[in-house]
Amino acid sequence: MPVRNTHNAANALEVRGIGKRFGGFWAVRDIDLTVRPGERRAILGPNGAGKTSLFNVLTGDTGASAGTIAMFGEDITRVPIQKRIKRGMRRTYQHANLFDSLTVRETLFLAVAGQRGGWAQLLPLKTSDPRRIEAERLAEIAGVKDFVDREVSDLSHGQRRQLEVGIALAENPKVLLLDEPAAGLSPAERPKLSALLMSLPKNVTVVLIEHDMDIALQTSESVSVLHNGRLLAEGSPDDIMQNDDVHKVYIGGSHGH
Numbered sequence: 709m710p711v712r713n714t715h716n717a718a719n720a721l722e723v724r725g726i727g728k729r730f731g732g733f734w735a736v737r738d739i740d741l742t743v744r745p746g747e748r749r750a751i752l753g754p755n756g757a758g759k760t761s762l763f764n765v766l767t768g769d770t771g772a773s774a775g776t777i778a779m780f781g782e783d784i785t786r787v788p789i790q791k792r793i794k795r796g797m798r799r800t801y802q803h804a805n806l807f808d809s810l811t812v813r814e815t816l817f818l819a820v821a822g823q824r825g826g827w828a829q830l831l832p833l834k835t836s837d838p839r840r841i842e843a844e845r846l847a848e849i850a851g852v853k854d855f856v857d858r859e860v861s862d863l864s865h866g867q868r869r870q871l872e873v874g875i876a877l878a879e880n881p882k883v884l885l886l887d888e889p890a891a892g893l894s895p896a897e898r899p900k901l902s903a904l905l906m907s908l909p910k911n912v913t914v915v916l917i918e919h920d921m922d923i924a925l926q927t928s929e930s931v932s933v934l935h936n937g938r939l940l941a942e943g944s945p946d947d948i949m950q951n952d953d954v955h956k957v958y959i960g961g962s963h964g965h
Contacts, residue, residue: 722779725774726774728773743883750916751933752932753934760887768792779796796883800876802888808860809859809861811857812860815860866893869889884914905923931947
């Protein structure tokens with residue numbers, strides 16, 4: 709089936725016929741997604757459904773084997789990851805590499821300085837430095853303001869996840885992709901993460917892949933469900949909860965209340 713190459717500039721992300729092949733195996737195939745500006749979209753699916761493969765293609769970590777991706781009308785299918793970042797796309801990873809010896813404040817400051825191309829002019833650091841002020845703002849958004857002078861090594865797993873979101877928000881991205889932000893969180897940490905996700909700036913489009921269905925449904929307006937590398941269902945959280953196909957392959961097999 710031919711892939712449509714015309715893209716609507718009004719959409720934050722427009723994915724048409726995306727596929728990713730490893731040898732003879734298609735990890736994802738024929739995926740269509742349309743994500744509006746400011747939308748909160750969750751991508752769900754059991755292990756092996758193709759979520760991470762799709763995510764890595766969207767962010768440019770791996771190349772697409774088929775199809776096209778546009779961000780705000782611009783075709784980015786072959787655009788390298790660093791150029792996608794410059795165009796306003798950010799992502800988190802399941803296993804982020806944070807510098808344990810730095811404080812939360814220093815970590816966020818470096819994230820801001822890196823986005824502004826200021827690596828060569830880090831010092832001397834004045835209190836009025838706009839990058840420091842921006843780091844403080846990010847700390848507040850990410851819910852880590854109360855321990856900005858604590859070393860990263862002293863943070864709980866949940867606090868590290870919050871810090872990762874703060875880093876990804878440096879310099880106001882247009883599209884933020886979150887890779888299983890709830891992975892490894894304790895039951896006590898999950899409500900705080902949900903609150904953070906729901907409080908993210910409304911002008912940022914958020915797409916998250918998540919294995920924790922409760923968090924995904926609580927924090928998203930629309931949901932896409934993958935199964936065996938293909939799009940199984942799409943709709944509101946209520947639509948997904950009532951979808952028989954989703955119950956058969958996902959909820960019934962791996963999720964209970």
